[in-house]
Amino acid sequence: MKNFEFTNCPLCDCEQSGLYLKTPDRFDLGIGDFYNLVQCSDCKHIYLNPRPVESQSGKYYENAAYSPHISTQAKLSITDKIYVKLRIFNNRNKRTMIEKFATERNRILDIGCGTGEFLREMQSADWQVHGVERDPDAAAFGRDQNNLSITTGTLDDLPTDFETVNVITMWHVMEHIYSPQDEIKKISRVLSADGLLVLAVPNCASFDAKFYKQNWIAYDTPRHVNHFHLKSLQKFLELHNFQLVKKSNLFLDSLFNVVMSEQLIETRYGTSVVGRLFHFLRAAIIGFVSIMAGLFSPLLEQSRGATLLTIWRKT
């Protein structure tokens, strides 16, 4: 275990926690349910413990198709083409949602921007955009091919004279961050007074998470070190002076989660033609229920959609 470290709760520093679930690495299934997800005794946040030390975490991304290199391929398959169309649709929806809450079209920073497809959408509507991206290839592609202003690295690598922004977005990034407490302090410094923080994270209280348990694709251990639900996220952000202004869902993520979770189950336990049909039908049913759970979440105190999409205002 020398490349692993034990940690207190990444959100509230509490030392006490209890085992929540044991999970596999979908790229190294031979090790079985090797990883421990624990739940904080205080804020109820769920996190990976022990976790790979951060300096060693890069190797767990080697097999993962994390870099959005779909943008760099000359010839796209039909699935890729559908993905690209859905991405355009998704980015347009994200922009429309943000513009409902942002008082003016001004400056936006996307943390973990990949090749910058979302920023392109914002730029097309006259926003001044900037991105931060750890993957040097994705960042270079965004700069060279999409003509965007992107810093390779993290918030620490922003130019010293970087001006504050009115909106910060993090689409499926916070679950990878080792120290959300440090990150939120840095975000506060870069965000203007009354600025908006838009966060999208997998929702571990979602219907699909509860159904698939250790085979829920979005646990994605050990790459995801944090697993948020609305209550833990809200407690954490309110402590750091952010007020919730909107909670929503990305309904297409429900389909992604169920299809990928069924695929993971097939890979782990094997399948037959009949088994395939069963997994396909189950994916359709669970996908439908998951989307419904997300749609009706606004009526519930707890959010049940596959993705927790929240907007916060700095107070």
Ligand SMILES: [Zn+2]
């Ligand atoms: Zn905690």
